[in-house]
Amino acid sequence: MKTAVLKFGGSSLADSAQIKKATDIIKSDPARRFVVCSAPGKRFDDDIKVTDMLLMCYKKSAKGEEFEAELEAVKDRFKEIIDDLGVNFDLEQEFKVIKEDMKAGATQGYVLSRGEYLNAKIIAAYLGYNFVDAKDCIHFDAKGILEASYTNASLKENLAGLENAVIPGFYGAGPKGDILTFSRGGSDITGSLVAKAIGADVYENWTDVSGLLAADPKIIDNPRTVNYISYRELRTLSYMGATVLHADAVYPVNEAGITVNIRNTNDPENPGTMIVSKLPSEREKHTITGVAGRKGLSVIQAEKIMVSDEAGFTAIILDIFKAYQVPFEQCLTGIDTVTVIIRADYFRENKEELLKAIEDQVHPDTLFVRENLAMIAVVGESDADYVGSTVAILGAVSAAGIELNTINQGAGSLNLIIGVEEKDYENAIRAIYNSIQR
């Protein structure tokens, strides 16, 4: 039998109506045995997510202020869910424990994680599934870094014999049993770790969009949804700012070769986006998969005649960036030139010192800085003619009257990264997106 791990986001579990949609989805397929839950999210635009409500409680309690009214509001949200679902759940007892723990100085991780904990427990009761607490199977070290091997073993141990389970997302426990959390959106990671540990056939990530969009909807009206994307392509687009899955959630499933399926709880018939190791040959033919970008970049270019004869020139420059802890986005060397693209905000405070270090250590003939740049990545892994795509894309940008600062296409498939001025960013995205919808 196939096994699916499902993760539902906060908007998919915001109230009883959403939870019913989610549980209908779970029950519609016997493969859907393991469910990772977020805390209830926003029900409407101005609503407050349960996690944010808990954060307010924690802040008050940490300052020694009264937090009972705020905690009562959280309880009310869960009460409404229980009542609507008609599920038998002792909410009073749960909140009694939480209140006592908070009065005894509970940590931020503990307080923040109660939304996932309670939601998962309620949904388990409603489904008649087992509840498995994340604190028993997701492990962090003393610095809050995930202990990947230990976690994988723990998840296997806790889930192996179970027919089904609901597991709260977002948190786990530190070495002393204290509750620690991932960064926001971290339930994606929990789901990915569960999928890997139990060797799932698919990791379904249920959210409120029908998959990854091929471009930013703030720039492109109604961009198409991507049907298939490789981990590698997704990584590039995510790096550039496309948001669909927590960045750290990709690694465990990628490593295990498990397909991720981004689905919409509000449109369960939509097949969504499949994130895979290797694209199927029957994949819908698009020139490219997607486009994404990022502003706020600076370019530093050093030129030294005959640099190509000095094997160490580029390495010295990159070592300087390392020494000043300025990570770079890209490095392109030409004959006699080294071009390094960095985030302007990393560069700002060290700018003069860093440039001086380059002057002093490599004595370039020229050294220039260009600011207010943006970087745009275009990805596509099809076997199609990617040179033709590259030409079409660059042609479209050129035809739109946009100056390209840098062009970089590494060996392999379409993985084009171009640099443009910030002012041209949106127009360049539009030109690229429109050029590829053929």
Added chain:
Amino acid sequence: MKTAVLKFGGSSLADSAQIKKATDIIKSDPARRFVVCSAPGKRFDDDIKVTDMLLMCYKKSAKGEEFEAELEAVKDRFKEIIDDLGVNFDLEQEFKVIKEDMKAGATQGYVLSRGEYLNAKIIAAYLGYNFVDAKDCIHFDAKGILEASYTNASLKENLAGLENAVIPGFYGAGPKGDILTFSRGGSDITGSLVAKAIGADVYENWTDVSGLLAADPKIIDNPRTVNYISYRELRTLSYMGATVLHADAVYPVNEAGITVNIRNTNDPENPGTMIVSKLPSEREKHTITGVAGRKGLSVIQAEKIMVSDEAGFTAIILDIFKAYQVPFEQCLTGIDTVTVIIRADYFRENKEELLKAIEDQVHPDTLFVRENLAMIAVVGESDADYVGSTVAILGAVSAAGIELNTINQGAGSLNLIIGVEEKDYENAIRAIYNSIQR
């Protein structure tokens, strides 16, 4: 009054007929005051250059064998020149000294340099110009490295008061007065150093072609001659294998901002190629200046998911190349990938060790090597639409059915470097050249 420094190559001074052409050129313009001479080159295809004849003499003398017959043949070449020119020159005395020095164990540098020495002395006598020996003004250190400042000062001192002078190219003296030479073609460097020292307005480099060709004539039939090219563009094309001027000859005049004019002794009316710091605005409008390339390259690509988060990844890889003394031609980083292009012959012997070092030190997710690649550079510094040019060039390559491995266009003007498979090299050059002749 303007001052020109002229350098004549071996084919321009191969016999008395060529020397008369050269001296007619010199005398046609009073600005042409300083002349740097090569040794007589080939008069016909199967002829032997005087420098090669001297090399044979040296090899015999170094082994203790008889070299007199070979030296006599050199003397005969100069005797014919003197007789034809009708110049008064004591060749017997010169060769008596050379023979005695060789019997006393003269160095290779001394023997090899006698062609330039005698040719310059004869031409000085024929022109009625001063002869200034390079041994008194071109200085090398004990390792044979040019002493640039000392040489500049010496050239100034020896030439400043002179109305005119003929200076032999190719050689100079070491710290103890021993004769040392540049690498073959080094008379170009002598001319460049003289031009810089006396602050010439132009450095005329007279050879047997009417300038730099926009592409390799072995691939393109009758490529056009480049009218203007910047030092920087020339540097790129030279680096890629286009030969017109010794690579080290560019630096001194570039530094001093002196225009180099490549001219044809056999077609003195042809304006040739002007090599300049900054291209004039009236420059003939070509989409690009030239194209050149090189085969025998390998690509190494390392991929590590999330590499962009580790500032040191690329620096570590480049440090490994440095440690194995494998200079790289290009380095391109993408998101999660580092692509390094190197010459296959530098890589061959260290291949396994170098790849193992990368595996051990950076643990990439994938590491692949692709061999039998070629690199093609296309340069153009015009203010024209270089993005349009880039698109046209890539479009032409794509239309020719050629797969592009890598594309690199750094910040600034057109300076496109692409990677193709070796088998596609000639076709790619043709596609690019034809695309730009619009």
